[in-house]
Amino acid sequence: MxxxxxxxxxxxxxxxxxxxxxxxxxxxxxxxxxxxxxxxxxxxxxxxxxxxxxxxxxxxxxxxxxxxxxxxxxxxxxxxxxxxxxxxxxxxxxxxxxxxxxxxxxxxxxxxxxxxxxxxxxxxxxxxxxxxxxxxxxxxxxxxxxxxxxxxxxxxxxxxxxxxxxxxxxxxxxxxxxxxxxxxxxxxxxxxxxxxxxxxxxxxxxxxxxxxxxxxxxxxxxxxxxxxxxxxxxGTSLQTPERSGRALGDVALDISGLSVPSPSAFGTSLKKVHLTVRKGEILGIGGVAGNGQDELLGVLSGEISTPSDAVMLAGAPVGRLGPTARRKLGLLAAPEERLGHAAAPDMSLTENALLTGAVREKLENRGFLRWGAAQGFAERIIEAFDVRTPGPANAARSLSGGNLQKFVIGREVLQDPEVLVVNQPTWGVDAAAAAAIRQALLDLAAKGAAVICISQDLDELMEISDSFAALNEGRLSAHKDTAGLTVDEIGLMMGGAHGMEVAHV
Amino acid sequence: MDLSAINPVLLIASLMVAATPLLLAAIGELVVEKAGVLNLGVEGMMIVGAISGFAISVETGSPYLGFLCAAIGGAVLSLLFVILTQYALANQVASGLALTLFGLGISSLMGQSYVGIKPPATGEIWLPILSDLPVIGPIFFQHDPILYFGIALVAAVWVLLKYSRFGLILRAVGENHDAAHALGYKVVRVRTLAILFGGACAGLGGAYISLIRVPQWTEGMTAGVGWIALALVVFASWKPWRALIGAYLFGGITVLQLNLQAAGVAIPVEYLAMSPYLITILVLVILSADKSSAPAALGRIFHASN
CATH class of the missing domain: 3.40.50.300 (P-loop containing nucleotide triphosphate hydrolases)
Incomplete structure (x- = not known):
């Protein structure tokens, strides 16, 4: 050499x-x-x-x-x-x-x-x-x-x-x-x-x-x-997220045998998905992108409507409810796509805080917006999650990917959800910010909320989740305890090497 | 009502003439859209081509010089679209609409002294034996050269897009301009060439109306053919041969309904007049049911820094 x-x-x-x-x-x-x-x-x-x-x-x-x-x-x-x-x-x-x-x-x-x-x-x-x-x-x-x-x-x-x-x-x-x-x-x-x-x-x-x-x-x-x-x-020493021992409570969210066609032509339909998450539990869902992650998030957040009893939130059917109604009941979601799905790029952070926080943070009053309260909420997110921005009046687009991600996750975490669904929470986020976001999810679970974390970063899922399941072509594998799970097992749950079987024939 | 007045041989021969302006404009726009650019200025480029070609052939007495200048005129107008959308990064829809309005305006200014004049006639080809054949002769072998040029152009575009290296690059640019740029292809240059080609074709189509189909100059004489060409490209699923079928279908029904009107069929004229649009769209919608595949980057602005 x-x-x-x-x-x-x-x-x-x-x-x-x-x-x-x-x-x-x-x-x-x-x-x-x-x-x-x-x-x-x-x-x-x-x-x-x-x-x-x-x-x-x-x-x-x-x-x-x-x-x-x-x-x-x-x-x-x-x-x-x-x-x-x-x-x-x-x-x-x-x-x-x-x-x-x-x-x-x-x-x-x-x-x-x-x-x-x-x-x-x-x-x-x-x-x-x-x-x-x-x-x-x-x-x-x-x-x-x-x-x-x-x-x-x-x-x-x-x-x-x-x-x-x-x-x-x-x-x-x-x-x-x-x-x-x-x-x-x-x-x-x-x-x-x-x-x-x-x-x-x-x-x-x-x-x-x-x-x-x-x-x-x-x-x-x-x-x-x-x-x-x-x-x-x-350039600084890293803080590893800390997991505190916690007891799992009652079932917070339950999906049994749900099949949903994808709303988009190139999407993946969900096939007989069973999913259960308990209070205080973090369920990690792995899998290569495009295997039904977006559809699963849609079903959980309420963007995709399902038969009423297919999605049960703390025992109550919510399948037909839209995102706002589900937010009222404590089921919150933060989608993967930051610009355009999780946040409106050209609107200010205050306005973006209003968009999902209006119901639970009481930021509206008989259809009229309470700007003062909304700004206060946005400032709390910026403060609590160390979002680097000159202030809440800045457009979401002006934030770097990592900072906007901290804002988007923080906005949901601060609303005290009963169940929080996040998709790719640390995608494109640097190591320090990723650690902060993971810690926030762990803290949320420690307070008794159920968290569903959809991610393609297996290390992340191993680090924070209590149980693991993988999506492969719209099918969700059985849940397994994260402790003792090997990389090989995970790989098989994710469907192995796509296309390789065909090649050897 | 006298249907016997309709001569099927003449009908078919004239449908090819009626379809050619549409075909020329559509095949040009097809190439433009394959490169990922949506130029809604087809109507404007056609009318500018119509008056450019008309004026030059009246002044010089040569219809072919007229057609050449019509192509140049259309291309020059499309250059404005190039500057707006490829260099100033303006919105393509708004720029295209502006191009149409500008073209309609400037063409009536250019054409003020040409109203009511007859242009020199474009000769028809005459092939010994073939052109003398009964039925087949008048239908296929007694037209002007531009009509054959139009058909040859469809074949050429098809071969170019499907088999040539340049066609592959053009499709790649229309499919994903960021990836094409990353591979080192000149996105703006390819698109500029495509837009100029589209402008030249639209200009030819316009001149075909003013020099052969009608032959005279009146303001706004393209009467929406440019818009039909735009729709035709979409319904033809960006495939050259389907654009040809669609154009001939449209031309055929236009000629047929005119004949029916003349024959005094007991259908209100308004229904007859709308029939070419309706039937063409209907047939092409059925044809495009397979997998209509718009170029993925169609209408998107490209800037190298992104």
Missing amino acids: SDILLSIQGLTKAYPGVVANDTVSFDIGVGEVHALLGENGAGKSTLVKMIYGLVKPDSGQMLLRGQPFAPPEPRAARADGIAMVFQHFSLFDALSVAENIALGMEDPPPMRDLSRRIREVSETYGLPLDPYRTVGDLSAGERQRVEIIRCLLQYPRLLIMDEPTSVLTPQEVDILFQTLQKLQSEGTSILYISHKLEEIRKLCDTATILRLGQNVGTCVPAETTARDMAEMMV
């Missing part, structure tokens, strides 16, 4: 109001798996965009095998052997696998030859794919395979992967890691961006840690604890 493939020297990139990268330097060796770690907004994405030619650095230089390297556009970077798998898949749903791959190549062969090569390469690396399928019909894991194969067909010297595992089941992660290790053994370097520390410890040779755009340290992940790395990322 003495050879250096890419040397990054003092790269700086500033956007109005923020320095995304501040004189960042590090080297990537030939055949090295190099991790790039950091919080949201630490500048990881900007850095890789500069390497890939999407963004031009303000100053500093890069050396590729000792030669100055300044790609003016991605085409040039690809020509020099840099390939990138994007965080948000850069695929075209309506096009076929082969067409998608052709789009990512400089000089694609005719479709028939390309399809044959896709088959060959995909089988060599254990990532089976049918080149004629439409990408819109593929699972998240299969879509990622499309991206990886698109890169592999160009024999890259450096493969950049931006948070590749966030949408995969544990089994799919294993397959991905085997592929990456095979690539590494062939001499391909990999720049691996993630904030999942355990993965990095398993896979990567070196890690560079960014904080607020600066390189704050390099470490060998296998010899560093996850906690130390997290603290380097955050």
